[in-house]
Amino acid sequence: MSWIYINDHFLEEDKAAVNVNDLAVQRGYGVFDFFRTRDNKPLFLDDYLDRFFNSAKTLFISLPVNREQLKNVIYALIGKNNIPESGIRITATGGYSPDGYTPAQGNLIIQQQPLIPVSEEKKEHGIKIITHEYMRDLPAVKSINYVMGVWLQKQVKEKQADDVLYVKNNLITEFPRSNIFMVNSGGKLLTPANNVLAGITRKKVLALAPEILPVATVDISLHELKNAAEVFMTSTTKRILPVVEMDGIKIGDGRPGAITKALYKLFTQMEERTIK
Amino acid sequence: MSWIYINDHFLEEDKAAVNVNDLAVQRGYGVFDFFRTRDNKPLFLDDYLDRFFNSAKTLFISLPVNREQLKNVIYALIGKNNIPESGIRITATGGYSPDGYTPAQGNLIIQQQPLIPVSEEKKEHGIKIITHEYMRDLPAVKSINYVMGVWLQKQVKEKQADDVLYVKNNLITEFPRSNIFMVNSGGKLLTPANNVLAGITRKKVLALAPEILPVATVDISLHELKNAAEVFMTSTTKRILPVVEMDGIKIGDGRPGAITKALYKLFTQMEERTIK
Structure with missing residues (x-):
């Protein structure tokens, strides 16, 4: 204990x-x-x-x-x-x-x-998500209020998904415990600018990514996300985890993308440097 | 203790x-x-x-x-x-x-x-409220989540008000811990139908009020509320409490209305009958 x-x-x-x-x-x-x-x-x-x-x-x-x-x-x-x-x-x-x-x-x-590590299966093959119309109260604050996140778990399981993405007025925001990123068809990395928690892994990805592709924090519509080349989530426990299906629709070719993998590698290298 | x-x-x-x-x-x-x-x-x-x-x-x-x-x-x-x-x-x-x-x-x-009773001053002269764009998560549920209600207290005090009314997409809903009612210029009693907790005092008022005026549970805009003849809140601790000012604007003549007083009397009589 x-x-x-x-x-x-x-x-x-x-x-x-x-x-x-x-x-x-x-x-x-x-x-x-x-x-x-x-x-x-x-x-x-x-x-x-x-x-x-x-x-x-x-x-x-x-x-x-x-x-x-x-x-x-x-x-x-x-x-x-x-x-x-x-x-x-x-x-x-x-x-x-x-x-x-x-x-x-x-x-x-x-x-x-x-630490309970993310399964190799999820890292390898990515996860499935659903969406739900919601925005956290005071999104910039990491309050203990997860009523909606906890309550939605039943729906997540019923739909055989792994997580739920909050969408507000057709703009994507965040997962209950993770941020979201997408690579668009133009090869640019995007993450929502507003109404999200400033995740620390998100911050590190925003700092590292310009080494390999252009980056922007902007408003992103659900429509744009559905047409993404790659999608991944970032969080302290999950680090960088590919998302391969949303509301039953495949993202890209339904497999983790090359940029997601490259960023995962950059992030773990940064971790290694930090603890040395 | x-x-x-x-x-x-x-x-x-x-x-x-x-x-x-x-x-x-x-x-x-x-x-x-x-x-x-x-x-x-x-x-x-x-x-x-x-x-x-x-x-x-x-x-x-x-x-x-x-x-x-x-x-x-x-x-x-x-x-x-x-x-x-x-x-x-x-x-x-x-x-x-x-x-x-x-x-x-x-x-x-x-x-x-x-029980900490409502002050005689507030019962006699009514209270002042402000409004805030917000809707509780899962409004039909009395969850312990009062992050927004607690957080807004500073604004309530700064504006020398007594409580804050949640408004969503221009429709009024409820206070953090109370329901709202209004009497319109046509002499009808209205209370929001949707996205509110089903208050027990609200329920009793809805049952008693038809003795003295017509009643409807409907969507109510902020504009309608501003033009109300009378406004009051209902809750377990406050029972029926007149609201006389909203966002700095007087409601009616700025004094508790006759219907509010009549309903308060009916409600306290019902309480007396219940405990006998």
Whole structure:
């Protein structure tokens, strides 16, 4: 069993709890972030912490630690748990609100779990997605609110798909837990500019891709996506994962594309450089 | 300090906790309901339980009790706490999900608190509201997700208002925690038909109002609302509360209307009959 850090203690996982009056339980109110470790080293930690502190600030959640203290706790937890290939989740709940509605000082929770890697089959052959008309509340914030994402899982499974892409007013946005990219017929890499979470893997892909093709962050219609040469998703756990079918329609020739593979290689090379 | 019921125990409030792995903390996923007691008697309990079980079912949350068991526990809690005029909140969280994402059996939490009554000043003079473009996810479900409602409080306070009305594509829907009604210039009572929670006080008003004026549940534009003769909100804690100003514009003559007052009287009389 892993150690969990909560407020100022390290506790065994089964003992880490929040009172039922916490605003997360009462109002689904809180923020989090999630990053990986490789060889017990956190990947791109500063990027994730930037986003975490920004999410908390935007939702008016004050934190019991500053950035340096949070880093120290993260490294201490990594040392105690010794799970070299892991995912670490930092959560700041809305806290114990005096009126049950106004955000207070957040309860800070840090959890570490072994990483469940994406199956080789999915990496090799790509995944199938469906679409759903929806946009997250405050998309720039990584809030804990995944009511729609969790609720849609039944539809995803019924349609034998792997994930669901949110579409709003005919513009594509993001998956519940991942960003989307497409290569158009002109050989340009596109990703939605607006109403998406600024994913860290997305950020790295945007930095790396110009080595091999032109890149733009723009509004993208569902129609454009259906006519893409290649589509892939990016996320911390999935890194770069090809999407080969959407709403029952094949993308390109229905197989992962060459640019997707090349970007995956560039991204994993960047990871290697980072942990050295 | 009150007693809280959680799963199958009664605990003192400060000892009632859920593990940080609960889907409420991880994904803001859960449902709840809230009703009042008067003289230690629950008001309209069956209506609230209908909605609670329906919310849980829609979000695929299974409950550790059936309806009769839940009723028994509620009466037992009322007996233990002896808070004659109270609010009781029943929450079913998403539970301890095996993959941190799929709903499991909910953790059932029942909390009772003394009722904080609406101030006489607000009852007498009415409240001011602002509007915001938004619609809740799955509006028919009383989920714990109040990210937008909590987040908007700062704007509400900055504009010296009391609450915020959600408007979607120019149609009015609901407040974060209340329904809305208006009396139009033709003397008809209207409330939004679609994309709102089926409030229990709303239901009672819809049942009582035909005694004094014609009633319709319809789509209502923001323009219609601005030209209303009277506006009021309904909720469990607020019962019927006049709205006298919206986005800085007076409604009618800026004072609570005669029909609002008449309905408030009918509603409180119905409450009296219910607890006798």
